[in-house]
Amino acid sequence: MAAPKPRTRIQQINIAAILEAALEVFSQAGFRGATLDQIAAEAGMSKPNLLYYFRSKEIIHRELIDRLLDTWLDPLRALKPDGEPIAEIVAYIRRKLEMAREFPRESRLFANEILHGGPHIQDEMKDLKVLVDRKAEVIRGWSAAGKLAEVDPHHLIFSIWATTQHYADFDAQVCAVLGDDARAATRFEDAACYLEQLFVNGLKP
Amino acid sequence: MAAPKPRTRIQQINIAAILEAALEVFSQAGFRGATLDQIAAEAGMSKPNLLYYFRSKEIIHRELIDRLLDTWLDPLRALKPDGEPIAEIVAYIRRKLEMAREFPRESRLFANEILHGGPHIQDEMKDLKVLVDRKAEVIRGWSAAGKLAEVDPHHLIFSIWATTQHYADFDAQVCAVLGDDARAATRFEDAACYLEQLFVNGLKP
């Protein structure tokens, strides 16, 4: 199905360099805002050479999205039905927050895509729905067993996505609001602490 | 400071039509992805005529952002220090959710801007920080008075922004995951209900 693995050493190096550069540029400027010249410059090669490895701008973008989706949902997949519900959810939040810190560019790339209606990932959305529906059933089971408050599982998942990815996608705003002081530097730890409190106990005193 | 109000009737009509069209196009395609031709077509006029009213693409964008920011923070401003804390926060969440439903294009326009580092709104970010810091103090006071859990007020505000704007910015994903059934149709009501539960009581059974 997928193209056979890169044959030569040079191909491996250059394809990796291009994807790294494209991730940087796409995540900053969006698909339309990114130019092949920018990506080529960032990757340290000429534009025709870049196009020798990827036949079009869109193909680079697709490849990035494909690779991203592959790992993006791992934290959700890791939600274990037989774990302790609250602990499982807190662990999920921590994993998502960790990804927001480790892979902010991937998060922004994805956010950009969805923000514009996700025109390139209609198929993948179907798979996403299947996965989410399955995990929603798990959560519903937890609620039914009295181990979790009775909440809409889909919206619970949305709220976890929203609160964690916010720290990657809206980093500019987060940092601007927190200012230059130490609070901005510890924002991920502070967020983890706050979100655990929020999701477990809410805001009631 | 601002240009004197549109003089003529025609100016009022056309400027309004342009801003409406630009909001539509910018929010769908982003700044770079939007073209003057698209905006002009959407506004039902020729490109040179559009440029007669706004001298450049960037000026249209600035005007939209300016008008947006004017009202975007109203819900936060409305947070009353002498209200009942939990009720005030729930009311804030409902207002933000209402805005996500009523003004999804504005939300996406703003999200796009922040996602790309907010290059056009550095100044406005300063004002934002001032407002948030002030409201954070109010929240801290509520916690100190024992009327609210002890949480980081800034991150509390972030989580409200994230969870509510998610329904505007990531609408494509939300609808894809909820599917075609009635659940997608009632997503805002369901979200309001879920978020109230989450923020007040958390997920503990």
Added chain:
DNA sequence: CAAATGTTTGACCATTTGGTCAGGATCACG
């Protein structure tokens, strides 16, 4: 080494796009 295969590039092209301009159409108003 020499052929075959793989890699790189400068020059080039068509299209898109933000923006201009001169002049014609329309409107407000005395």
Added chain:
DNA sequence: CGTGATCCTGACCAAATGGTCAAACATTTG
């Protein structure tokens, strides 16, 4: 109704951009 201000447009332009191509340059391999 006439005249000055406002409004509108077709034609045009320069720059940017995605993409092509032939030919030069490396690298591998028999």
